[in-house]
Amino acid sequence: MxxxxxxxxxxxxxxxxxxxxxxxxxxxxxxxxxxxxxxxxxxxxxxxxxxxxxxxxxxxxxxxxxxxxxxxxxxxxxxxxxxxxxxxxxxxxxxxxxxxxxxxxxxxxxxxxxxxxxxxxxxxxxxxxxxxxxxxxxxCTGGTTTPPPTDPPPTDPPPTDPPPAGSKVNNPYAGVRGYVNPEWKAKADAEPGGSRVSNNPTAVWLDRIAAINGTTGSSSNGAFGVRDHLDEALRQGAGYIQFVIYNLPGRDCAALASNGELGPNELPRYKSEYIDPIAAIQSDSKYRNLRIINIIEIDSLPNLVTNTSGQPGGTAMCDTVKANGAYVNGVGYALAKLGAIGNVYNYIDAAHHGWIGWDSNFGPTADMLKSAAVASGSTVANVHGFIVNTANYSALREPYVRITDSVNGQSVRQSKWIDWNFYVDELSFAQAFRQKLVSVGFDSNIGMLIDTSRNGWGGSARPTGPGATTNVDTYVNGGRIDRRIHAGNWCNQSGAGLGERPTAAPEAGIDAYVWVKPPGESDGSSELIENDEGKGFDRMCDPTYTGNARNGNSLSGALPNAPISGAWFSAQFQELMRNAYPAL
Incomplete structure (x- = not known):
């Protein structure tokens, strides 16, 4: 209508x-x-x-x-x-x-x-x-302008009544085509062979207030604003579109590469200048037949569990935003405002297995997610599900290493790579964490998303069988698909490849494999680069860095010559295509 x-x-x-x-x-x-x-x-x-x-x-x-x-x-x-x-x-x-x-x-x-x-x-x-x-x-009576035609313009969706609030579909990815961001597609198409993957749906990152109306900077958001993307989704006949809500006060409190524009005490500005305008656009009835999927605040709430005082690598900024409630109340407000829209689906970021797979983090993170879901007037009904491995590299499956394996009577959990974690890959972790989230009060129908944009780990170095059984380390290192130096490494990882293509309902409890991090967009600069987006330089993006307590004092494994986070990184895109699994 x-x-x-x-x-x-x-x-x-x-x-x-x-x-x-x-x-x-x-x-x-x-x-x-x-x-x-x-x-x-x-x-x-x-x-x-x-x-x-x-x-x-x-x-x-x-x-x-x-x-x-x-x-x-x-x-x-x-x-x-x-x-x-x-x-x-x-x-x-x-x-x-x-x-x-x-x-x-x-x-x-x-x-x-x-x-x-x-x-x-x-x-x-x-x-x-x-x-x-x-x-x-x-x-207010309408003025004297000539009324437009009573039929809707061709770009409008079919004039069917929207579903009543509360009657959202169980899986917004099922049965419909995803939105292909033309700005990302143009960059991918400009790369040799990029057209082989450029028609896959990727998420639109809203990493600053200016991105709402469109920017001209070097990061992932370009001239298109939120309304432009939504209009283009209608033109494409897409069934769903994905946005990343990513601008909390004191954002990325445990790192520097994705620091944001808002200080830790600017929660009122986050609400009025960031969330409110996004909600106003997404609630336009013009888009009521389009499933709008919001990925809520990457890496935020898990930081309050693992990177505050008393934890290895804890930071003062994480202490601040935990104490003042900026993250919990900011996420709660976003969930309440966006979740009130009948065709909007919210998925909260829930880190990855190499971050919270230990018992000391697993349960407390679920509790932290629940606390945000009921903050600032929100309820768990505003949460449709959760996403793991966002912008990360953890393997979807480890076919040659199981957490129950042992070598010469020693559990593989004792290997340096696994380090007593209870999970070795993202699929097993996502399915188990879903059950934990239901147990703390989330709806039993919640679905999980797994970001597979860069976790394929294919190419000639991909293992074809288990490692040598000399000891647990040779067994795990020889057979693991994930070839990072350390599971805590997260920036522009050398050797990574495109993973499973976006797919709806691939496994029990999994709503979709998604490409939320658009392949080819940098995680952070390999050296300090001045910019107007508030993004800093994190040594984890420097290939010469020898690490810290959070990555076992290991080399970072990052690619050289990287631009700031969100900017196009041609060398990385080419490497992701070379190492894609399934292969291109």
């Missing part, structure tokens, strides 16, 4: 309301009459309804002179209708009277410009739509 479709007159509006057309997933657009021609604005009000509650999305279009600051008012027809939680506006209610005021970032509307906000509400008996609106105290 085109959000700007107008009704021909008040009588038709009332007739449709009486027929129930505007009750579930309905749309009100105030009609135009000659007497109202001086008013130069238009309001579209649509809802997703369920028994006792609803989500409302409201779009204001300015058809008159530019305005700087707006206040929208309306009266609920039913005295039981109540606003509960809103976003992208300051909303207050007295009796049946509702007032919504702009926030700092969306108050200016040029002629022809639009802005959207929304809220969750409650009702009893019925949930009729407001009959009229005022903008800055003046009746």
């Amino acid at each position: 085109n959000v700007w479709r107008r009704l021909s007159g008040q009588r038709r509006a009332l007739a449709l309301a009486g027929a129930g057309v505007l009750v579930a997933g309905g749309l009100v657009t105030i009609p135009v009459t000659a007497a109202q021609a001086a008013t130069q604005c238009d309001v579209a009000y649509s809802t997703n309804d369920w028994p006792g509650g609803f989500t409302a999305n409201i779009t204001i279009k300015n058809l008159g002179d530019p305005i700087n600051g707006w206040t929208l008012g309306w009266t609920f027809p039913n005295s039981s209708q109540r606003v509960q939680q809103g976003w992208s506006a300051e909303i207050s209610q007295t009796g049946s009277q509702v007032t919504a005021r702009n926030l700092s970032y969306n108050g200016s509307l040029a002629t022809g410009a639009s802005t959207s906000f929304g809220f969750n509400g409650a009702w009893s008996g019925s949930n009729p739509k407001p009959a009229s609106f005022t903008l800055n105290g003046v009746a």
Whole structure:
């Protein structure tokens, strides 16, 4: 349904309301009459309804002179209708009277410009739509511009009613095509042989506020903003699109390569200038038939378990964001705002087996994820699942090393590589961690994602059988698929290859194998590079670095001559293709 479709007159509006057309997933657009021609604005009000509650999305279009600051008012027809939680506006209610005021970032509307906000509400008996609106105290009646055609434009999805809130599909990846980011595709296509993989869906990283509207920097986000990507997804006929929500205050507290723009005490700015605008765009009813998948804050919550005081390599920044609640409350707020949208699916990052596979980290990390899921007004219902191995290299399967193996009576867990971990690969870890997450209170239908963009480890060096049984180290090192120097190494790893191509429902409990980290985008610079994105230099990206306590004082295994995180790294892309498994 085109959000700007107008009704021909008040009588038709009332007739449709009486027929129930505007009750579930309905749309009100105030009609135009000659007497109202001086008013130069238009309001579209649509809802997703369920028994006792609803989500409302409201779009204001300015058809008159530019305005700087707006206040929208309306009266609920039913005295039981109540606003509960809103976003992208300051909303207050007295009796049946509702007032919504702009926030700092969306108050200016040029002629022809639009802005959207929304809220969750409650009702009893019925949930009729407001009959009229005022903008800055003046009746908003649609102006005198020529109404657009009643048929939706060709780029709109089929005009079917959206599903009621709470009726999301179990697996958003199943049965539909994924969105191919044209900006990433263009870079891949420019590489020799890159067209062999460039049609795979990859995620769009929103790693700073400017990425919401599009940037011109050297990192992964380019000229396309969130709305541009969503519009392109509609044009492609894609069924799902993936965004990485990645801009917490004090981001990447245990490393430097992906430090962000927000300081550890800037949670209010994270909410109002980052999450709220993203939610406003994603909630536009134009995209209601597109499954929008948000990957929530990479490497954040596990850092609060493993990289605070008392842990090897603990940092002051991790202590700060744990103490002030920036991560827990930031993630909770993102889940609540984005999860309220009927076609949005949130997956929280849950690290990888080489990080939290030990008992000392496994349970506490599950508890930390639960604490964030119920923070800042969120509930576990806003979490559709979790993702492991994001932007990492851990092998999907280790066919020649099992955690139950022993050599000469000694468990492989005692090898230097495994180091008493309970898992050797991501698939076994993801399936086990899913069960742990259910046990701490998450829904039994949650699904897991595994990022397979760089964990193939193919090529001529790939083992073809178990290692020598001289001792546990020769056995493990000779047979393991993952050829990193240490499982804690994470930056631009030498010898890595493309992994399994994006696939829906490949294993029990796994919603999809995904390419969330777009192959060819750097993890971090191999030396200090000045930039305007707040990204620092981490020695783990320096191939000459001999390590720290977190990687057993081992060499970093990083490729040389790498650009800043998110920037295109041609040498890495070529190596990933050479070592792909399954092979290209």
